[in-house]
Amino acid sequence: MDIQLFKAKYEVEECLNEIRECLEVGWTGMGFKTVKFEEAWKQYTGLPYAHYLNSSTMGLYMAVDILKEEYGWSDGDEIISTPITFISTNHAIAKSNMKAVFADIDDTMCLDPKSVRERITDKTRAIMYVGLGGNVGNYNEIVEICKEHNLKFILDAAHMTGTRLNGKIPGKEADVVVYSFQAVKNLPTADSGMICFKDGKLDEIVRKKAWLGINKDTYARTQNMGNYKWRYDVEYVGEKGHGNSVMASIGLVQLKYVDRDNAYRRTICGWYRDRLAPYADKIKFTRIEDGCESSCHLFQILVDDRDALIVALNQAGISPGVHYVANTDYKMYSYGKGTCPHAEYVSEHTLSLPLNLYLSRSDVDYICDEVIKFLEK
Known part of the structure; x- marks a missing residue:
């Protein structure tokens, strides 16, 4: 007897057919399938923007980094978070030189709104909310707290692919939602994630920052037949965090069955x-x-x-x-x-x-x- 905690189940032939198309076209990197997956994800979730990344960890890093820069947060400012989460959640806060302030959880395994209220100070800038195990917990109350105190709402939805609240996929209330398609998640690829900003300007920024700060990705340049398609500018000191078409091929198939x-x-x-x-x-x-x-x-x-x-x-x-x-x-x-x-x-x-x-x-x-x-x- 060997019963595993997790074991990903793939629609193997369909996945291989999608991947085969990448190999036949000769395009396995950013673009092609990643663009298709982003569009499919927006249609599935109803969220206005989606950018495909190489992991949800990268998405969390990008989320905090971009919000901090765009809203003028300072080093040492605070984000209220949960201690019961994978370490990526709180590392994203620390890597941006901000402080994770830990609020307690309740019997939903998610943040306890009462504890969150007790942790708010004049240095609080956001709440990082984790839907642990796919649960929403007291999601709506956390949304209201953010509105009352003018805080940004970051939804770590690593476990929430397919979760619905009153029949709708939550996330439209958040400033940014980050999903995981890591190897054992409900929508598995080898590893990848999706970052979904509410603001289109921030979606444009993450597309640059996740491609080393470059303002034109390689795939976009292939679609431009002008003489200067090779020319681009570098606007940020970014990361190499974008997803690729092989992983997106798997995601496109698995999304149909999630x-x-x-x-x-x-x-x-x-x-x-x-x-x-x-x-x-x-x-x-x-x-x-x-x-x-x-x-x-x-x-x-x-x-x-x-x-x-x-x-x-x-x-x-x-x-x-x-x-x-x-x-x-x-x-x-x-x-x-x-x-x-x-x-x-x-x-x-x-x-x-x-x-x-x-x-x-x-x-x-x-x-x-x-x-x-x-x-x-």
């Missing part, structure tokens, strides 16, 4: 909840907000002896995960240690059970049997 796949993930989560519900005195589930149709990237439980349960599951051929160790445990964010007691409790007690599209009902029953066996000892 809602179908997410529906099966929700079914799996329902099986888990049904089997484990009688043990509510020993297990806590993540609360899903009313109106949230989660992408269900994760299925998390809280248990007293998390580490021992991991060992027991490993011995049974099951590979769970932890999402996440509180970032305040890392030396660069240790100044926040002790400020978010619920997040620290979650960090010590949370466990992600396997959630991939290859799981059957019998697989889930087997996993639950092993969890129950542990709990009943």
